[in-house]
Amino acid sequence: MIKYRLICDQGHEFDGWFKCSAAFEDQCKSGQLSCAVCGSAKISKAIMAPALARVRGDLTSREDREKRALVDKLIDHVENDFGYVGKDFADEARKIHNGEAQAREIYGEATLNEARDLLTEGVPVAPLPKPPHKKD
Numbered sequence: 001m002i003k004y005r006l007i008c009d010q011g012h013e014f015d016g017w018f019k020c021s022a023a024f025e026d027q028c029k030s031g032q033l034s035c036a037v038c039g040s041a042k043i044s045k046a047i048m049a050p051a052l053a054r055v056r057g058d059l060t061s062r063e064d065r066e067k068r069a070l071v072d073k074l075i076d077h078v079e080n081d082f083g084y085v086g087k088d089f090a091d092e093a094r095k096i097h098n099g100e101a102q103a104r105e106i107y108g109e110a111t112l113n114e115a116r117d118l119l120t121e122g123v124p125v126a127p128l129p130k131p132p133h134k135k136d
């Protein structure tokens, strides 16, 4: 089997597997190949140019940037809308869960063991992807 990077006349790229290069030519000529996106039967082999590697690199860094932006947004949201309880997080989360403290969204610091205990007790906690900026 050989894999070809294929492209339709609308510019959609996708991968196709063929027994051999002749099999690709046959299927292509008889119109058995169609674009997975638009259904066009005008398919040709995409040219594997060095430019493609550059594009992939750009995509990866864009994804990274988007991921970092999402994390920053989450941290911002937590810092703006959640109450900071510092090292009392585990106690406070447990009190809220048990109805002993006012129900609200909080964030703070907990050890791995504390977080594990909370989850075992059914207290919904989630780790933050990165530590928020500490508040005084």
Ligand SMILES: [Zn+2]
Pocket: 008, 009, 010, 011, 012, 035, 036, 037, 038, 039, 040
């Ligand atoms: Zn297409």
